Amino acid sequence: MKKMLLLVLVFVMIFVTACSNDSDDVSEATVDKDGVVNLKVVFKDEGPSNPVAVKYFSNLEKALKEDKDLNVKFELVEMPQGNYAEKLNLLLMSGEIPDLIYFQGGDQQIANQDLLEDLTPYIEKSEYIKDILLPHNEERLKNYPYLLWVKPLDSKTPVIRKDWFEKAASSDALMADPSIENYHAFFKEVVQNADGGKPAYAVTVAGDIAELDTIFKMAFGLNQTWLEQDGKYINSKVSEQEKAKLTFYSQLYEEGLLDPQYLTKQWDTKEEAFYDGDAAVITGTNGKIIDIYNGKMTQVNGADAEVVVLPPAKGEYQGFIATDITKESRGLAISSQSKSKDTAFAVLDYLASPEGQKLDRLGFEGEHFNVTDSGIELTEKYYNEWYARFWEPEAFELEKPLVTPLLSEPAQNSRELANEFYNPDNSFIIPEEFVSKWDAMENIYKDFSADVITGKRSVSEFDDYVKQWNEAGGNEITEYANETIK
Amino acid sequence: MTQKGIFHRIKKDWVIYLMLFPAILYFVIFNVIPIIGMKLAFQDYRVIGDNIWVGLKHFKVLFSSPAFFDVLQNTIIISTMKIVFFFPIPIVLSLMINELRNGPFRKYVQSVIYLPHFLSWVVIAGVWISLLSPDAGGINVIRNFFQLPTLDYMTSKDHIRWVLVFSEMWRSAGWDSIIYLAAIMKISPSLYEAARIDGASTFQQMRFITFPQLLSTVVVVFILNLGFFLNAGFDQVFNMINDSTISKIDILDTYVYRIGILNGQYAYATAASLFKGVIGVILILSTHFISKRLTGKGVW
Numbered sequence: 001m002k003k004m005l006l007l008v009l010v011f012v013m014i015f016v017t018a019c020s021n022d023s024d025d026v027s028e029a030t031v032d033k034d035g036v037v038n039l040k041v042v043f044k045d046e047g048p049s050n051p052v053a054v055k056y057f058s059n060l061e062k063a064l065k066e067d068k069d070l071n072v073k074f075e076l077v078e079m080p081q082g083n084y085a086e087k088l089n090l091l092l093m094s095g096e097i098p099d100l101i102y103f104q105g106g107d108q109q110i111a112n113q114d115l116l117e118d119l120t121p122y123i124e125k126s127e128y129i130k131d132i133l134l135p136h137n138e139e140r141l142k143n144y145p146y147l148l149w150v151k152p153l154d155s156k157t158p159v160i161r162k163d164w165f166e167k168a169a170s171s172d173a174l175m176a177d178p179s180i181e182n183y184h185a186f187f188k189e190v191v192q193n194a195d196g197g198k199p200a201y202a203v204t205v206a207g208d209i210a211e212l213d214t215i216f217k218m219a220f221g222l223n224q225t226w227l228e229q230d231g232k233y234i235n236s237k238v239s240e241q242e243k244a245k246l247t248f249y250s251q252l253y254e255e256g257l258l259d260p261q262y263l264t265k266q267w268d269t270k271e272e273a274f275y276d277g278d279a280a281v282i283t284g285t286n287g288k289i290i291d292i293y294n295g296k297m298t299q300v301n302g303a304d305a306e307v308v309v310l311p312p313a314k315g316e317y318q319g320f321i322a323t324d325i326t327k328e329s330r331g332l333a334i335s336s337q338s339k340s341k342d343t344a345f346a347v348l349d350y351l352a353s354p355e356g357q358k359l360d361r362l363g364f365e366g367e368h369f370n371v372t373d374s375g376i377e378l379t380e381k382y383y384n385e386w387y388a389r390f391w392e393p394e395a396f397e398l399e400k401p402l403v404t405p406l407l408s409e410p411a412q413n414s415r416e417l418a419n420e421f422y423n424p425d426n427s428f429i430i431p432e433e434f435v436s437k438w439d440a441m442e443n444i445y446k447d448f449s450a451d452v453i454t455g456k457r458s459v460s461e462f463d464d465y466v467k468q469w470n471e472a473g474g475n476e477i478t479e480y481a482n483e484t485i486k
Numbered sequence: 487m488t489q490k491g492i493f494h495r496i497k498k499d500w501v502i503y504l505m506l507f508p509a510i511l512y513f514v515i516f517n518v519i520p521i522i523g524m525k526l527a528f529q530d531y532r533v534i535g536d537n538i539w540v541g542l543k544h545f546k547v548l549f550s551s552p553a554f555f556d557v558l559q560n561t562i563i564i565s566t567m568k569i570v571f572f573f574p575i576p577i578v579l580s581l582m583i584n585e586l587r588n589g590p591f592r593k594y595v596q597s598v599i600y601l602p603h604f605l606s607w608v609v610i611a612g613v614w615i616s617l618l619s620p621d622a623g624g625i626n627v628i629r630n631f632f633q634l635p636t637l638d639y640m641t642s643k644d645h646i647r648w649v650l651v652f653s654e655m656w657r658s659a660g661w662d663s664i665i666y667l668a669a670i671m672k673i674s675p676s677l678y679e680a681a682r683i684d685g686a687s688t689f690q691q692m693r694f695i696t697f698p699q700l701l702s703t704v705v706v707v708f709i710l711n712l713g714f715f716l717n718a719g720f721d722q723v724f725n726m727i728n729d730s731t732i733s734k735i736d737i738l739d740t741y742v743y744r745i746g747i748l749n750g751q752y753a754y755a756t757a758a759s760l761f762k763g764v765i766g767v768i769l770i771l772s773t774h775f776i777s778k779r780l781t782g783k784g785v786w
Contacts, residue, residue: 089750093533109750113533208729263641263728264615337534433547436745440553443732450729454641472552 036071037343040098042088046389047078056389059359060347067355070346099338100347104330107147108429116146117334122345123148128352132393139325139424148348149331150391155320155418156214156283158203159290159307159410160190161297164280167193178311178318180219180248187257190280198277202252204259206270209249209449211283212258218423219315220245224322225427226481233426233481237445238466238474241316246462249453263450275300281310286418288387291411295383309414312421320418322425332390351390354397361388361396361406375401394419428484430477437473444469527757544757553741561737564718567651573711575659577704580666581692599660611725614653615640641730650722650735669703670696705783709773713766738762 032038046053057074064070077098080087085105092101092110101116110116120141123130132150133141141148165171174186187202194200205211213222221241226233236242252258259265259279273279275296284293294307312320334344350356362369368382376398396406407415430438448465451457470478496503527544529537548554579599586592602610617624618639626636639645677695686694720739727735738758746755770785778784 086747089747089752093531093750093752095533097533105748106750110533115533261619261621261638263730264619432751435749435751436547436551436553439741439745440551440556443553443736446729447733450641454730456643456730 032073034071036073037340038073038075039100039340039344039347040075040077041100041102042077042079042091042098043100043102043389044079044084044104046076046102048076049078052385055364059364060351063355063359064347064350067353068346068350070343070350072343072347097335097337099335099340099344101333101335102331103147103333107333108327111144111146111333115336117336117338117341118145119148119334119345120145122334122341126345126349126352128356129349129391132352132391132395134393135422136323136325136424137328140328143325144327144429146333147328147331148333149328150352150393152287152392152394152415153323153418153422154285155323155421156211157286157290157312157320157414157417158215158281158283158310159293159414160281160310161301161305162308163304164190164193164199165308175311178314180216180313180315183215183313184248184252184257187252187281188255191257199280200278201259201280202257203281204265204270204273204279205262205283206265206267207263208446209453212249213245214283214312214320215310216245216248216313217321218317218319218421219313220248221316223317223319223423225425226485233478233485235474235478235481237441238469243459243462246449246452247459249449250455250459253453254455258453263454271296277301284414286414287407287411290414291383291408294408294410306408307410309410309417311417317423319421319423322423322427324427325424326427326429348390352393354399357391357393357396358398360390361392362386371400372403375403378402378404378406426485428481431480434473434477434480438477440472441469441474441477444472524756524760524763526753527760529753531753540753544754545761547754548757548761551745553736556733557736557738557741560735561716561718561739564647564650564723564735564737565715567647568654568718569711569715571651572655572659573708575655576662577666577700579659580663580670580700581696583663583667584670584696585688585692596660599663601660602657603661605657607721607725610653610657611722614649614726618649640726641728643731643734646726646731646734649726650719653726654719654722665707666700666703669700673699701781702783705777705781706785709770709777709785712769712773715769716762716765 041057043053046056048054053076057076061072061074064072077091079091085103088101088103089106089109092115097115103110107116123133123141129148129150134150134152136153137148137150168186168189170182170186170189174182190202191199203212203215221227222236222239222245225236227236227239227241229239249258253260259273265273270279270282271293274282274293282293284290290307290309297305297307312318332348334341334348338344351360362376362378363382363386365371368379368386370377370379405412444465448457448461448468452459452461466474526537528539528541530540530543531537583592583595586595605613618626620626620636620638625639630636637645639649673696677699678691681691681695716738718737718739720737720743723735723737723740724743727740742755742758745751746758774784774786
């Protein structure tokens with residue numbers, strides 16, 4: 001029997017050894033005999049099973065050949081359903097590293113293993129990309145040169161439907177001076193004006209207070225993650241300003257102005273509450289998302305219900321929370337193991353050129369746009385379906401003028417407001433040894449803030465919370481912050 | 487049995503062994519190979535090149551984390567609640583279904599109670615959030631009818647663990663009762679016949695025939711369930727957690743997901759899994775031997 005078991009064990013070990021793969025499986029030489037460079041690309045939702053993605057990359061291949069005499073063949077990687085960052089990490093950890101990789105988190109571990117190319121020299125030598133970088137891109141690339149994502153700021157902006165906005169007498173005062181008091185009065189009036197129970201509350205957010213912070217945080221003096229106080233930095237979450245902010249949020253909750261069920265709201269139920277009229281105000285990423293809100297709102301509630309973008313509250317400061325400039329939170333990277341790094345970057349650079357921009361931002365001719373004598377007309381399909389896969393710099397020039405705008409008026413307003421209030425943050429990348437402590441501190445904050453807002457705990461317990469937060473690692477990380485922030 | 491005897495038996499019943507082969511292959515691929523991969527808990531993973539041996543580094547980080555013992559405590563409490571309050575339900579359910587004589591009604595009941603098992607936790611969380619909503623949720627409507635105050639179960643620190651237990655019960659009790667029903671089917675009808683001749687009531691038949699005959703299955707399932715003691719239900723918690731309840735239902739799996747998976751620290755995640763696995767094995771073995779000594783019944 002023992003011999004039998006031994007035999008089975010040997011068989012299993014042989015099988016396991018045969019299955020294991022410790023070889024350095026990196027990109028093979030990628031130029032075929034016709035001189036075509038094969039580029040393996042992994043991109044969220046842009047796999048070979050997506051016909052739009054296949055057509056897009058096929059058009060890109062043709063355009064690269066035509067405009068730049070670049071013979072490139074894209075091989076799209078199909079990603080399984082689920083959390084993209086998680087699945088991508090598993091793909092990379094298995095040793096399969098595509099030439100061009102779109103990250104949506106999880107890139108730092110890969111960069112720490114020197115598997116991502118430092119893009120600084122490429123950008124310096126680039127023909128187009130260096131000229132389209134936005135201020136936040138430049139800062140992020142200085143801190144973390146592995147990810148590139150030339151997109152407008154992703155600040156969220158608050159919106160309300162126009163008919164309700166105009167019905168409120170306090171709306172003029174709010175627009176003239178968006179102080180915390182005026183916002184409060186506006187919220188109150190919007191709910192008082194409710195018709196048939198709609199809106200039920202002034203504002204809703206998806207699960208936590210991050211979206212509420214985009215409106216009010218700066219007004220309470222929380223303009224940076226680390227606030228300077230008596231020559232030292234303290235984390236904004238344990239500051240007196242935070243205490244004042246939480247007190248205000250709890251007041252909104254108590255008065256029924258903040259959705260009583262905001263903690264269980266997801267992004268989809270939040271939007272549903274907005275379209276159904278339960279919530280008067282929600283926040284959405286400036287630009288395209290506000291465009292979607294505007295389109296759906298007018299579709300559901302008529303043309304009078306187009307959305308109005310509200311300004312951030314004004315107090316000690318004004319703005320839509322400070323922008324994290326430690327690194328891009330998403331973006332494209334080139335594998336350091338790629339045999340075609342220059343070609344991969346040439347593709348990225350081409351997409352910043354006028355021809356590349358037209359292809360990327362307008363979609364397919366005849367489908368998403370039509371060229372007429374008067375100019376370029378965007379179709380309904382463009383507004384419903386198309387989005388730029390790569391870069392969206394502010395300046396966008398075409399050989400013919402756009403007859404229809406890229407963004408609706410509210411969406412364009414939201415983008416302008418986001419740009420106007422750009423304010424770089426002084427946060428830093430949390431070192432690996434502090435990650436679990438940071439997680440514990442975040443949980444303590446979430447727990448306390450939710451309890452204070454919903455009235456389960458009194459804000460007078462703030463000092464106890466600060467003590468707990470500091471003991472969970474706050475003291476060490478604050479010390480590190482004071483050494484790091486210059 | 488001698489080696490020759492084993493080969494002889496395999497040769498004789500080769501069709502049965504062939505049918506067993508896919509299951510063996512499944513266990514080798516999904517259970518044996520991952521055990522070998524557990525060495526990652528003692529290494530720093532390198533995509534290119536050899537992994538770096540770091541000994542107990544990841545375990546030290548895990549045990550020194552301020553959140554670890556909180557999440558471990560939550561995991562143990564939730565798992566214990568599930569074992570105490572949920573484990574008996576499928577047994578009771580199977581006994582009740584067994585007593586249903588009406589064929590179509592029995593099939594209907596079985597279909598209805600099996601159905602939730604096939605729903606994902608995303609859907610179930612949505613259903614339960616609506617059901618327990620303070621704003622026109624079914625449960626609160628009933629509470630209000632009886633002049634009881636509205637309760638926000640999903641954000642209540644006092645109730646959220648019970649929500650996990652009851653939602654798990656709703657989803658899995660029916661499906662888990664199948665194994666007990668199968669065991670009941672195996673009981674010889676002659677036992678019931680003899681009992682009926684002796685004048686035993688339905689309840690007495692259940693008490694003195696069905697339940698004792700079911701006991702060995704119950705013991706085996708209980709011991710095997712203990713192996714998953716520290717798996718308090720990632721998908722369930724992940725879909726039901728919110729800022730207000732994070733201190734009560736943040737469990738080992740959600741913690742490992744945040745720190746290990748989302749941050750790409752797979753070695754750290756593996757260390758936590760290994761810890762869970764070792765606890766599971768200890769629980770299985772100790773319960774098995776205690777049960778053997780007390781009742782004479784165990785897993786083997």
